[in-house]
Amino acid sequence: MADQKTLIEKEEVVIRFSGDSGDGMQLTGTQFSNTSALYGNDVSTFPDYPAEIRAPQGTVGGVSGFQLHFGSKLVTNPGDYCDVLVAMNPAALKANLRWVKPGGTIIVNIDTFNDKNLEKAGYKENPIPEYRKGDYNIVEAPITTLTQGAMQDITTDNKSVLRTRNMFALGMTYFMFNRTLDYTIDFLNRKFGKKPDVAQGNKLVLQAGFNYAETIEVLASRRVNVVPAKQEKGVYRNINGNTATAWGLIAAAEKAKLELFCGSYPITPATDILIELAARKDLGVKTFQAEDEIAGICTAIGASFGGDLAVTSTSGPGLSLKSEAIGLAVMTELPLVVVNVQRGGPSTGLPTKTEQSDLYQALYGRNGECPAVVVAASTPSDCFKYAFESARIALEHMTPVILLTDGFIANGTEPWRIPAMSSLPEIKPPFAKKGEKYQPYARDTEKLNRFWAIPGTPGLEHRLGGLEKMNVTGTVSYVPENHDVMTNLREQKVKNIENYIPKQTVFGDDKGDLLVVSWGGTYGHVFSAVDSMRKNGHDIHMCHINYINPLPSNIGEIFSRYKRIVVCEINLGQLVNYLRVKHQDFKYLQYNKMMGLPFTVNELVEHFTKILQEK
Amino acid sequence: MADQKTLIEKEEVVIRFSGDSGDGMQLTGTQFSNTSALYGNDVSTFPDYPAEIRAPQGTVGGVSGFQLHFGSKLVTNPGDYCDVLVAMNPAALKANLRWVKPGGTIIVNIDTFNDKNLEKAGYKENPIPEYRKGDYNIVEAPITTLTQGAMQDITTDNKSVLRTRNMFALGMTYFMFNRTLDYTIDFLNRKFGKKPDVAQGNKLVLQAGFNYAETIEVLASRRVNVVPAKQEKGVYRNINGNTATAWGLIAAAEKAKLELFCGSYPITPATDILIELAARKDLGVKTFQAEDEIAGICTAIGASFGGDLAVTSTSGPGLSLKSEAIGLAVMTELPLVVVNVQRGGPSTGLPTKTEQSDLYQALYGRNGECPAVVVAASTPSDCFKYAFESARIALEHMTPVILLTDGFIANGTEPWRIPAMSSLPEIKPPFAKKGEKYQPYARDTEKLNRFWAIPGTPGLEHRLGGLEKMNVTGTVSYVPENHDVMTNLREQKVKNIENYIPKQTVFGDDKGDLLVVSWGGTYGHVFSAVDSMRKNGHDIHMCHINYINPLPSNIGEIFSRYKRIVVCEINLGQLVNYLRVKHQDFKYLQYNKMMGLPFTVNELVEHFTKILQEK
Amino acid sequence: MSDLKIQYKPADFKSDQEVRWCPGCGDHAILNSMLKAMANIGCPKEKVVVVSGIGCSSRFPYYVSTYGFHGIHGRAAAIASGLKVANPDLCVWQITGDGDAMAIGGNHFIHEIRRNINLNIVLFNNEIYGLTKGQYSPTSKKGAISNTSPFGTIERPFRPGELVMGAQGRFFARTIDMMVQLSADVLEAAARFEGAAVVEALVNCVIFNDATHEMFSAKENRDDRTIVLRHGEKMIFGKEKNKGLVLKGFTLKVVTIGEDGYTIDDILTHDAGEPNPAIHHLLSNMQYPEYPVALGVIREVKDDTYENLLVQQIADVQANTKIKKMDDLLKSGGIWEVK
Amino acid sequence: MSDLKIQYKPADFKSDQEVRWCPGCGDHAILNSMLKAMANIGCPKEKVVVVSGIGCSSRFPYYVSTYGFHGIHGRAAAIASGLKVANPDLCVWQITGDGDAMAIGGNHFIHEIRRNINLNIVLFNNEIYGLTKGQYSPTSKKGAISNTSPFGTIERPFRPGELVMGAQGRFFARTIDMMVQLSADVLEAAARFEGAAVVEALVNCVIFNDATHEMFSAKENRDDRTIVLRHGEKMIFGKEKNKGLVLKGFTLKVVTIGEDGYTIDDILTHDAGEPNPAIHHLLSNMQYPEYPVALGVIREVKDDTYENLLVQQIADVQANTKIKKMDDLLKSGGIWEVK
């Protein structure tokens, strides 16, 4: 390893890789974050890419970015602003300059700064001279040329050469942050096992980038080291939210001793859940790529009737399409997990951007009085936990559960301490007992769930359906009073789940001035903001909600202990309005943002500070 | 006409006809109400029938009922309890006895009271002797026998004979309430124009029933007359809510000088709107019976893009299916009326019963921040007005409007003073101007609507779609700040409609103790309850809401003037929760019912009285 | 379907629920045929599941004593697909109407057929929406008057057999409500077929579309106006059994044996197992009065089923993986330990 | 479509928006053919509307300067249907993908065809979901590896032509992205056809399903592995123009003219206008290597269009009614006056 003397120790660093959609920035970012995680840093990542597969080369619209934040302390979000920006072309520079910290380093591939590219990016002239006047360290690296040089013995096919430029940039950052190339070299060997030439080329370029950085005074003299974070003992891996969701569901099936069935239709950003489950035939997962979202959920309902842990995964527009069938699951009281990875809406909206605007739909988007459980995950890795919880609630309480994640945590990654399966609770679905007279709508007296009779079991033959059913016996019933009874039973069954979920906790003190309420994927940013303000002595506390319907039973009591409450969401105020309904007695301030982006810690701190000042 | 001396004058009467689904009770009730309306009474009706086409004969589940209420004063609902019950078989008696007023008259077709029918109805023995002990006048009419007698010269085909028994019952009630047979005779002549035998048979039976009643002491001696109501001058007709809705839409198209396009898929209880529109080819209405609800709304969106007044009609489960496409209409900001005739939910629920439980779905049931206008009609005839209003708002503000009616007002009828088309306002859609540069998302500065450019117009070529669009120019945009701007513009555009709808009014005094808040189809019952209590000197007032999103701007101010507010709905509290969000400052009491039935005036009075006593 | 054969009587499959179809509705007859077929097939009752959508016909599950699922409109196919794939051991019947399967459910219908999921699909075709009281359906004849087409429809109807084959259908049969034994036979054949088997049951809606099939289904003329196809047998029909079908270029032709020089040898022999659907297409498209209407099993071509392939694929993958349980997956790939 | 013919150049139909397909994507070529076709057809630009669903291909409306509507996934057919029925004077193109039209939109697709609405439907078939980054589609070959079928699909694909005809399709044509002139020709033919016209454009997704059509579409072999059908012409193909199709029982057979005794007279003549779809079925189902893949207009059979019948029906009713305006309706039937 390099000369330790020149190392500057830092607690945390944010890097942003950016380039054309075809420039391999997502891969580059992933490599850097895996290497850092393996090294022992805490890491949080944020891939941010356009809706087009290959948006027009060289334009701002076509820029694909990957931001990562690593540290020797707890890292809960990918960072607002970056210490280092890698810009593979002028458009990338243009799109991302706003995200560079004062004093930050900008590495540009100067070979791409020709007239054509500058024009495509919307620059009248080369902006670098102007930017140099700002507070940046700009490194004009001839990445293309140097890559060609490194590759000359391997191939001169320009396409192949260009495709490895990202490795050059990666090599440079590895030098800058004192990382070994081992993990990436391993990865290249595995990935291109069958094409040793390609592997070799990539490795050469990676090393060339590393070496080149060493020659650049401004980089070599500022080499930074971020020591490993103090993490709990255990075995770790990097994981993104979608994989964690898929795994949580598989784990739940194993714990319930059921087979897992997933009926889904692809949709960004939820598709990766289906992809991961489809790959898990080793664990017996049955995936059914349906003809549309309705078929996705209906096959899952069929599978649930058939005795599987049944799941359907989708995003906003797909959840709209599933509304009617969720009603059927509510009526038939079958277990079902509906995963909705929220994206920017309404309609097709901003398919690759993040938002929290499907909460209303999850809570209310069905005909009739139609209560479903709603749960939300907060971070990439805890998608595992809440997917597992969703399945547990669905199975043990015989109800559909809507699990909300979002594009940000679905694609973002972080290191995750792998749980042992033995540490997870058993899941015990309320199966109907063989040999007893089976009444489909007889209920557990506490939970109020009905019992699950699986086709194939002799003697439990029965019929379910979407028409109102007679209490206990389950025959079709139009009796007015019965409808009232059943409506209230369905409502109460869901309400009772509050007795089977953890109580709400607060980060901060028991009581105080400002309580920040948040939910779902904003956790990391909100936590950072509150944490830093608390460290600065502010009377601020945080209540992050994961169980939304029903809410934990102690929420009202918690709210009563703080002078002011501010609810922060990436929407126009859906949770806050729900709280106004459920806990009307409190006054709620709100902070909302609708940019298809996560909050920044900065804006939150600013906003909370303002509130605190308004004493 | 009969001897006027024996007439007892009454202000109002409620009759309930009931029998098997095949007994023609709906027709009978309609005849009586039309005759009464023509005579000058105010009338309100309530058909109540099973979900099956011909539910099993003779069973309680198969009973079809038709209640009507007519009076010499304002009649706003079909009445809670009836003065006269006609029960064509034991099951009808069993199902409806609970609805007979103390002292009421019950006419049974005693010929049907055989062992088989009694058993089917769930009677162990003939209940009439027992019922006689109660406070009823029971007339055991051998309707089948007498019908056979009346028909003997026409036909002896038993099926044909049996089919006319309802005319016998009708004839009896015509005698009892001093009605002429003219209207029904006319009707029979028209209906069976091509089958004079059938017409003749029906007429004979009708007359026979009339004559028979005259021979029955208990009926002849209690003959009742209800003099014409004092109604505003004008031309009247009876109308049900679905027809009124269809007509309101046609009227709006005429007033906007547009063609009307309706894309729908049949679903109870909304189908009649499509049926009426399909029959209106004379007025150029284009109906498209689509392959499903999604195609229904999508064809309408296509037609709206093409420059028609576009409409889609459905009921609960269908609205679920339309969610995604409503989002498209929100995003493209095209005019569209979505009529939702609410029925009992969730899922398939109680398809032929009424409920107000789709309000949440109308307000919130879409992905993303997706504001749509929501309007609700209150009575059968004002469906015309609110359908017209929905179209006006949709067209003038370039937005989808969801019009909520319900099974009760959709099928119920009342006399309606026919408006002259000249009395209705012109509708002026904001067409884009030819010759000017067209920017699809440029807006009216007040209303914030964008302008409508119709394909076929040279120079206005443009492209719309579900992806987020750049403000003003309408190109696809992923710019974060633009999404915020557009989200707020869409929200504000809908909010601004509060400036273009009537202010909320109150029935009662300016301020007071109890304000009853209701919405949609509960109007008639709530009004009766409040009216009667006010007449009894109670400090009670009524605020019936028709414009739900946006709410009239003065609602908060109104609420502030009453000590207590109670919100009554046929659901678990959807409007009240919406009010908690929109006007959090007030405390709301609530009264809810989930029986697939309208409120009764009685229960409302009881409940309000209790509240008032809880001072 | 299980191999275990149990001795059942039709009544064993009858439920205790009152049948709520109109008196005279054709659905009653199909129910009777189904009870017969279920008894004959002998699949253990607890393994039989009847899934339906919404419509008069879709009330079916309540009338049999097996497991049942009364779904939502148009989604019977998807629900049944999920059930069968999740639990291939069950014998799954899908009951659906012309509206349920060919209007709102059209997409699921063609996809379940394409995927060849082993389902027994009974399409109750009364050419009308019964439950909603008489709107025309995608199978209503062009010009049909109904409450939503008071001046006659302007749409040419689907022909179910044609659509089924357009979607790669491997089994298609047709029957008429009144022909109780034929119905029982084709239902049984459908159940025995491994794959998506569609039975078009021509049923009469006495209330809203009375006598729509009567031209050829009425007892008096049925023998002359329909032909019951049986695999391996000559395509002969008529009261006198003297009419038959011959091939003429790309079309079929009705001939009388003994006339115009046609002998029994000229008559086509029905090969339901022919993979090329061309002739099955022609047969299923035959319409009265030009042709007799084809009944019986028109097409029956074996192919892999979706669920068998899935089970096989899972078994193959599992045979070759080190990941046997969740703990293995959790610890696979790029992991590291913090000590 | 209007009769008025205007002189256009392809560039007149180009929009000012940057085309955002991947370099090398087959969609670019179809766009070029479309610009040509639009110019040739000469329908006034303001009467041309392009409606699409969601998918890479469905970005199309942004790239032409006509009216355009980028709908939601699968619903292009329904939106286009409503637009055309509301406004029959427009020339409406529907752009859709194999996922958009045959997965989520399958039902609308078969119904628009059945109804025979005069739409020009261009189905971009790349046998993959492009926009969502590479999942198999209902047209992916059985066994295809994709990110949701890592071990190969277990579903037999739809053949679009077969499904179209199963849904009563009256016009079906096929082209290949690289054959720019043929594409322009069939697109023009589709536009000129009055009724629902489906053009299957075989396009290459370079990123997620590269070369899926290459076996027969590659320039070197194309002449031998495809056949361009033209109405009234012999079904001849091959670099040497010496191969042809003949009929054998119910199937087609490839022969070489001059071999095995086959002469040009034995070769079938293409009759796109034959109402009986049997041979069009066989033609559209031909698959390489057994057969050449059929290109060009395979079926083109005139029939009434939905919107014409509707306009006619409205006119007929209006000619015979006393109800001419809303006031008339309001005062029709059972009314009474209160004075």
Ligand SMILES: Cc1ncc(C[n+]2csc(CCOP(=O)(O)OP(=O)(O)O)c2C)c(N)n1
């Ligand atoms: C989502 C939805 N749309 C519409 C309906 C109304 N609906 C119920 S059954 C039916 C059609 C029934 O026709 P078919 O499937 O042919 O069955 P049949 O009654 O004729 O047996 C319709 C339109 C519904 N229940 N749900």
Ligand SMILES: Cc1ncc(C[n+]2csc(CCOP(=O)(O)OP(=O)(O)O)c2C)c(N)n1
């Ligand atoms: C309701 C809904 N479901 C799913 C999606 C995600 N989605 C967008 S395009 C697409 C498939 C695209 O495939 P295809 O139609 O073949 O078009 P291509 O991209 O291949 O041209 C999917 C699944 C969506 N946008 N909306």
Ligand code: SF4
């Ligand atoms: S309405 Fe028609 S289909 Fe329905 S039960 Fe009655 S006869 Fe049968």
Ligand code: SF4
């Ligand atoms: S992903 Fe495929 S279909 Fe989409 S633009 Fe790229 S090459 Fe074309």
Ligand SMILES: [Mg+2]
């Ligand atoms: Mg039907």
Ligand SMILES: [Mg+2]
């Ligand atoms: Mg595709």
